[in-house]
Amino acid sequence: MGQDNENNGGNGNGNGNGNGGGNGNGNESGNGSGGEPMDPELTLGSLGIPGNDVQWNEFSFANYIWMIQAHVMDPLAVYDPIEDEFVGLLAEDWNLDSDAPALEVTINDDYHWHDGEEVVRPVDANDVYINYQLELDMEFSTAEYVNEVTVEDEQTVTFHLADHIQNENFVMHEHMFNPLPHGMAELYEEWVERFEDASSDDEMGEIRGELSEHSIPTEDMLSYGPFALSEAASDKITAVKNEGHPAADDINFPRVVWPYYGEEQQLWQALMGDELDGHVRMNPSSDVVGQFPDYVESKTFETYGGFALAFNLDGEQVGDRRVRRALGFVVDKEAVVENVGSETREPVTYNTGVSPGFVDDYLDTDQYTEYTVDHERATALLEDAGYTNEGGEWYLPNGDRFGPAIKTGSTGGPDLIAARTVATQLQQFGIDANLESMEGPAFESSVWETSDFEIAGHGYGAAAPEPFNMYNNPFRWDRESVNLPEEIELPEIGDHDGEPGAITLQSEEALNDLTAFSGDKLVERTNHYAWAWEYLTPWFMITHDLNRSWFTNDEWEYPALDSDIMERSSFYTPFHYILKTGEFRAKTQ
Numbered sequence: 001m002g003q004d005n006e007n008n009g010g011n012g013n014g015n016g017n018g019n020g021g022g023n024g025n026g027n028e029s030g031n032g033s034g035g036e037p038m039d040p041e042l043t044l045g046s047l048g049i050p051g052n053d054v055q056w057n058e059f060s061f062a063n064y065i066w067m068i069q070a071h072v073m074d075p076l077a078v079y080d081p082i083e084d085e086f087v088g089l090l091a092e093d094w095n096l097d098s099d100a101p102a103l104e105v106t107i108n109d110d111y112h113w114h115d116g117e118e119v120v121r122p123v124d125a126n127d128v129y130i131n132y133q134l135e136l137d138m139e140f141s142t143a144e145y146v147n148e149v150t151v152e153d154e155q156t157v158t159f160h161l162a163d164h165i166q167n168e169n170f171v172m173h174e175h176m177f178n179p180l181p182h183g184m185a186e187l188y189e190e191w192v193e194r195f196e197d198a199s200s201d202d203e204m205g206e207i208r209g210e211l212s213e214h215s216i217p218t219e220d221m222l223s224y225g226p227f228a229l230s231e232a233a234s235d236k237i238t239a240v241k242n243e244g245h246p247a248a249d250d251i252n253f254p255r256v257v258w259p260y261y262g263e264e265q266q267l268w269q270a271l272m273g274d275e276l277d278g279h280v281r282m283n284p285s286s287d288v289v290g291q292f293p294d295y296v297e298s299k300t301f302e303t304y305g306g307f308a309l310a311f312n313l314d315g316e317q318v319g320d321r322r323v324r325r326a327l328g329f330v331v332d333k334e335a336v337v338e339n340v341g342s343e344t345r346e347p348v349t350y351n352t353g354v355s356p357g358f359v360d361d362y363l364d365t366d367q368y369t370e371y372t373v374d375h376e377r378a379t380a381l382l383e384d385a386g387y388t389n390e391g392g393e394w395y396l397p398n399g400d401r402f403g404p405a406i407k408t409g410s411t412g413g414p415d416l417i418a419a420r421t422v423a424t425q426l427q428q429f430g431i432d433a434n435l436e437s438m439e440g441p442a443f444e445s446s447v448w449e450t451s452d453f454e455i456a457g458h459g460y461g462a463a464a465p466e467p468f469n470m471y472n473n474p475f476r477w478d479r480e481s482v483n484l485p486e487e488i489e490l491p492e493i494g495d496h497d498g499e500p501g502a503i504t505l506q507s508e509e510a511l512n513d514l515t516a517f518s519g520d521k522l523v524e525r526t527n528h529y530a531w532a533w534e535y536l537t538p539w540f541m542i543t544h545d546l547n548r549s550w551f552t553n554d555e556w557e558y559p560a561l562d563s564d565i566m567e568r569s570s571f572y573t574p575f576h577y578i579l580k581t582g583e584f585r586a587k588t589q
Contacts, residue, residue, distance in 0.1 A: 305461020
């Protein structure tokens with residue numbers, strides 16, 4: 001898949017204030033084995049724009065809602081951390097040959113495409129080929145580790161991997177979580193043929209440009225998940241049960257609806273007011289959670305990421321790395337966590353880009369800085385960079401006030417609270433920081449893509465617990481936004497005052513090593529990236545976030561929130577997964 005960026009939790013018992021031990025099977029109503037469903041329509045809040053503005057070409061990105069796509073298309077497999085194994089969905093079987101290297105996948109022939117009105121045909125190997133061939137042609141991240149895709153028979157495809165790929169964990173985590181968002185031959189086969197017929201790199205580029213601007217409306221969409229997209233209106237998107245899905249016989253309600261809510265606060269109110277039956281991923285503060293009815297409960301899960309500050313390395317005010325490090329000693333991460341909500345967040349200790357839960361697997365923390373509030377150290381770094389403090393106010397070397405804006409694409413919710421808290425802390429230290437918030441699309445187009453910022457509130461994260469996933473976005477896709485150089489010269493790890501040159505990192509090229517290496521070589525290369533992250537500080541990690549899926553047990557039943565099956569959240573969220581297995585059912589009357 002593309003350039004995905006994307007939380008694990010505590011245990012607890014009870015209702016909306018808990019996040020672990022509820023069983024979802026509630027009261028005196030039926031258990032879903034017979035009778036009419038109490039509610040024939042599962043209503044989820046994942047639609048962030050008007051429904052008729054949504055389009056389904058992932059290559060376009062614009063108005064593409066991947067959290068809904070994840071409901072109507074299944075991945076090849078998910079990872080079970082309890083058993084330390086992959087569990088097949090679309091993939092019935094697979095074999096990874098590290099010597100070839102190649103990954104052979106056999107598709108489950110119980111899966112069928114649905115056009116929103118009826119089952120159309122089985123999912124076959126040609127659909128898988130089309131999906132991945134287009135990713136290669138469009139130079140998506142798949143092209144970083146797959147050289148070629150071949151069809152062996154109607155249900156079997158082989159992914160011929162790049163010669164340097166030796167890290168089996170990387171291949172499985174990177175590849176098996178993928179669905180087929182552009183696999184339907186009816187909509188995409190002509191694009192594959194156009195790429196095949198292209199006679200020059202320029203023509204290939206023109207086709208890429210056309211496909212990246214192509215839109216697919218809901219009424220033209222095909223789906224092969226447990227529910228199929230059927231209708232889009234301004235206020236909602238509707239999907240109907242796919243009778244051609246392996247779990248169809250176990251699903252006892254006919255529709256899923258995603259209503260449009262403009263602001264996150266409206267989602268909270270909808271869950272309070274019984275307008276929603278759940279939400280796949282939402283992190284309201286504890287005071288909001290306390291207002292949810294008793295039948296609302298949540299499951300926390302890992303996302304390998306959280307909230308961070310991104311710095312423009314060419315910024316007039318934060319272009320000196322000593323300044324960026326100084327700000328790290330001003331930010332009180334404990335206070336940020338307290339303001340945002342400690343139930344699903346914790347402060348980050350080491351600013352290395354490694355998800356906090358995996359620091360001990362890869363890093364010798366004695367070599368890295370433990371960031372805590374230290375105003376004396378911050379002052380020394382700023383003064384060393386030529387900044388001055390007069391009457392409690394900080395000034396740039398040119399005499400202007402030190403007052404960077406913190407720009408964020410959040411207009412509400414935890415990220416905005418975190419950014420506001422940081423701005424206040426900088427102000428209290430004498431930095432004239434101000435917060436500029438805007439809608440996410442405006443932030444991406446006018447701020448992030450144009451590098452029009454000194455400091456930006458921007459998350460860090462990974463789609464899988466592998467070093468490649470942790471560093472691919474920052475050092476490849478987001479590198480130009482923060483003006484991170486492609487070739488990075490570093491001193492010895494841990495020596496901030498040393499002469500750069502002891503380590504040379506070709507930023508994008510060396511990412512391939514994270515897919516090729518394992519064992520000690522993988523640890524060594526991971527440390528190079530971790531040290532580059534700390535030394536240059538293009539990002540400053542503040543919180544490690546845990547996400548929550550929200551369920552309601554008044555009219556619905558599902559596995560206990562602390563059960564093993566709920567840990568299979570590697571494909572987006574626990575809610576997504578149990579819908580695909582028929583384990584989420586309507587209570588009956």
